[in-house]
Amino acid sequence: MPALQNDTFLRALARQPTPYTPVWLMRQAGRYLPEYTATRQRAGSFLALAHSPDLATEVTLQPLQRYALDAAILFSDILTVPDAMGLGLYFADGEGPRFRHPLRDEAAIAALVVPDMSKLRYVFDAVAQIRGALGGSVPLIGFSGSPFTLACYMIEGQGSDSFATAKKLLYSRPDLMHHLLDVTASAVTSYLNEQIRAGAQAVMVFDTWGGLLSDAAYKTFSLAYMARIMSGLIRECDGRTVPRIVFTKGGGQWLESIAGCGCDAVGLDWTTDIGAARERVGHQVALQGNFDPAILMSTPAAIAAEAARIIAAYGPHPGHVFNLGHGIWQQTPPEHVRILVDKVRECSSSSRS
């Protein structure tokens, strides 16, 4: 593999000084980009795109061709693992993800096993191919959904505002929920380790729905399983250390607990003041975030002002990776993304000189 030319992202995750604040954006390869839409149309469907290492490589690289981003992230779906477990992932037209065989009874949950990783070969092939295509320009991030977030979809069978069925199971039959989370955490650990072996230079766990839980239930049913994944991940691979990022949307209140789960960095949504967050965690972890993606729909001046505010709030300490507080919106004008990325570079370079 060629030597890495831009290691600002990895250095920031290690809380080492960088000449500027590195930036990447959740869902940076996606529907707001016309070239993504064109590739997806060629693929025929989202799943065909995700299943093709060639096409996944193509769309992973698209935002890097437009913007001065400091990391690439594997193009894939968070629900690949339950799909490999046999739940049958599909996308209804214009709808979110669905499972053909959601977990509807005790027998279905009892029958769950860690899938053979060969079923996820297409993901590891994509990782290897993207690494090659990047040619050492920037690091590649691998990722997975968190066990609790995957469990929400596996039980509910689709997205939801409240995941009522999943919560009902959690409270009515915590034993079944723990079994489901236990198997899923083992599967996610293997999945991320295979991504690391295939070339992922950092990994991120997306806990999109942990923020729906009470403080007590979050720690028991979401954070504990992410901590188990952290302890099971390969720390070094081919002589490189592989940093891990954990992101719980709505998890700002639990920052100290998340920072103690074994991760190197915590992703923050925009509801948390990143300066106060940095005071709370000190040098223990890096922080990633936390620009409200809604602001990308407003004006260049507002985008620049908010980027500058976040960089100033974090302050001069090392350990900040600039990002959005959640995925980029489909309606985002691509030109606004450039304004954000350039402003982060400009602001953070001058604050260090």
Add this chain to the structure above:
Amino acid sequence: MPALQNDTFLRALARQPTPYTPVWLMRQAGRYLPEYTATRQRAGSFLALAHSPDLATEVTLQPLQRYALDAAILFSDILTVPDAMGLGLYFADGEGPRFRHPLRDEAAIAALVVPDMSKLRYVFDAVAQIRGALGGSVPLIGFSGSPFTLACYMIEGQGSDSFATAKKLLYSRPDLMHHLLDVTASAVTSYLNEQIRAGAQAVMVFDTWGGLLSDAAYKTFSLAYMARIMSGLIRECDGRTVPRIVFTKGGGQWLESIAGCGCDAVGLDWTTDIGAARERVGHQVALQGNFDPAILMSTPAAIAAEAARIIAAYGPHPGHVFNLGHGIWQQTPPEHVRILVDKVRECSSSSRS
């Protein structure tokens, strides 16, 4: 007015000792009760129900006839104030609230004025009639939506996951957003003061959507206007002190700031540990909450265990009003509500003996 027989709710809001933890439930008069559904059918529509002081009184009292609740809350809608401003509130079949004339341009926002309170007479009449019907059994809570939450609906025209249009205005034209919030805060202040004059013994401001904002934007665009309302509310009326509760869903991170806005109590959703919250605010305010309404869908044992956990977490200090962390769900079995209410009484009585 007859003397108040059960003042545990008001005493808890004043951080005075009570023989047990008082309890009421957000949306306690609602669609989970068959008698509510029957009254609503008789009324013909939700708005006809809300506009009739007789019927509003009837449904306000229904949950008190079933359960040992320690407060009643006015049956009304949070969008009455923008309706009185001329936005034309309606409910599409099976949908949430909508406005016929959402604020679509600068001229519409500039034209907004505080409505004549006579347009909201039906609400004040309902308050007076409910007070009479309660006969001093328990106190009556009046309420309003927060200026930011009302602004979200006024701009968007209906509910939304992200209130993208409202956020776009906030960031693109903060001057217009401030004008809208300014007028709305004045209107809400008058509205709550009229409810107090009509007999409301406590008032609550529901900030359902403030939690969608960044820390900085929340303080500027939501909390600042709630603080202005607090400073404009009648403190004493007919020799009684009128306590004020502020509830921002998703506001757990901002608890100290909310506690300083001039309110007597802060409502908490279930994501915040109420014991940690009590440590953060000390004796400054009472805390109201924070049972996850999803748990009412599970088992009697889980409901009882979670109620006991919350009461133990709050501890022996005065100043706890038990409630849900958000409104009760339509699918809630009414028998489960009884289990919760009775368990709160049982647990909190024994913890004080």
